[in-house]
Amino acid sequence: MPPSLPSCPGVGPSCPMPQFPQMLTDRGCLSRLAGPDCECYGHSNRCSYIDFLNVVTCVSCKHNTRGQHCQHCRLGYYRNGSAELDDENVCIECNCNQIGSVHDRCNETGFCECREGAVGPKCDDCLPTHYWRQGCYPNVCDDDQLLCQNGGTCLQNQRCACPRGYTGVRCEQPRCDLADDDGGLDCDRAPGAAPRPATLLGCLLLLGLAARLGC
Numbered sequence: 001m002p003p004s005l006p007s008c009p010g011v012g013p014s015c016p017m018p019q020f021p022q023m024l025t026d027r028g029c030l031s032r033l034a035g036p037d038c039e040c041y042g043h044s045n046r047c048s049y050i051d052f053l054n055v056v057t058c059v060s061c062k063h064n065t066r067g068q069h070c071q072h073c074r075l076g077y078y079r080n081g082s083a084e085l086d087d088e089n090v091c092i093e094c095n096c097n098q099i100g101s102v103h104d105r106c107n108e109t110g111f112c113e114c115r116e117g118a119v120g121p122k123c124d125d126c127l128p129t130h131y132w133r134q135g136c137y138p139n140v141c142d143d144d145q146l147l148c149q150n151g152g153t154c155l156q157n158q159r160c161a162c163p164r165g166y167t168g169v170r171c172e173q174p175r176c177d178l179a180d181d182d183g184g185l186d187c188d189r190a191p192g193a194a195p196r197p198a199t200l201l202g203c204l205l206l207l208g209l210a211a212r213l214g215c
Contacts, residue, residue, distance in 0.1 A: 038056055038058065039058075039069050040058035040061065040069055040070045041065075041069060041070055041071060041085045041086040041090075042086045042088075043058070043061045043062045043063050043065045043070035043086075044058040044059055044060055044061050044062060044070050046058075046059050046060070047059060055068065057069075058070045063088045063089075063090060063091060064077045064091040064093070065090065065091055071085060073090070073091035074091065075104075075105050076093060076094050076104045076105055076106075077091040077092060077093055077094060078091065078092055078094060078106050078107070078108055078109070078110050079091065079092075079108060080092050092110065094106035094110060094112055094122075095122055096112035096113075096122055096123055097112070097118070097122050097123045097124040099115075099134055099135045100112075100114055100115055100118035100120075100122075100123030100124055100125075100135065100136065101113060101114055101115065101118070101122070101123040102114070102115055115135070115136065116136070117129070117130035117135075117136030117137065117138065118130075118135070118136045131156060131157040131158055133158065139157040139158075140154075140157065140158055140159050140160070140169060140170075141154035141155075141157060141158075141159070141160050141170055142154060142157055146170065147170070148160035148161075148162070148170050148171050149166075149168075149170050149171045149172045150162070150163060150166045150171045150172070151163045151166075151171070152166065152170065152171030
């Protein structure tokens with residue numbers, strides 16, 4: 001006669017019993033719903049045996065938990081330090097700012113990983129050197145080091161409002177395209193400005209004339 005197959009109490013190798021469905025493992029018959037091998041801290045009511053690992057693991061963990069015993073939090077959640085492991089509120093959502101953070105995960109204290117310039121537990125604020133505009137961007141101007149020049153006014157660290165006659169990121173360039181009587185500057189007199197071509201030609205002609213006259 002062929003050898004009889006091992007089985008749990010009940011019928012067959014999988015032996016569902018009225019109160020405690022069991023499974024056959026190399027460690028004997030283990031309950032799917034009860035006992036130290038199926039400890040899920042109240043976040044699941046059933047387990048599964050993984051044969052090649054020889055372990056019993058909880059199945060379908062609830063309350064945003066995960067792990068063999070539902071003892072860890074899902075990605076995007078962190079452990080509530082004031083709650084017991086069997087509390088339904090044991091895992092709290094990270095709530096990382098989608099724009100300011102690198103991803104939606106946080107560390108064990110709830111702090112998110114921020115993009116450059118962003119700060120705060122949820123990455124929803126900026127460093128003093130940056131301003132918020134659907135994300136953190138470096139200041140264009142400020143009242144300390146990035147001063148608007150030539151009487152310009154810094155608007156919310158985002159841009160300089162230049163007086164008439166000046167342009168540029170920080171109002172550093174004269175508006176030579178405007179006539180002098182219309183608020184512009186004479187580019188020949190502007191600091192660091194190159195002379196106009198007509199002026200340069202006139203100077204060369206005068207130098208040539210002076211050379212001929214022996215001056």
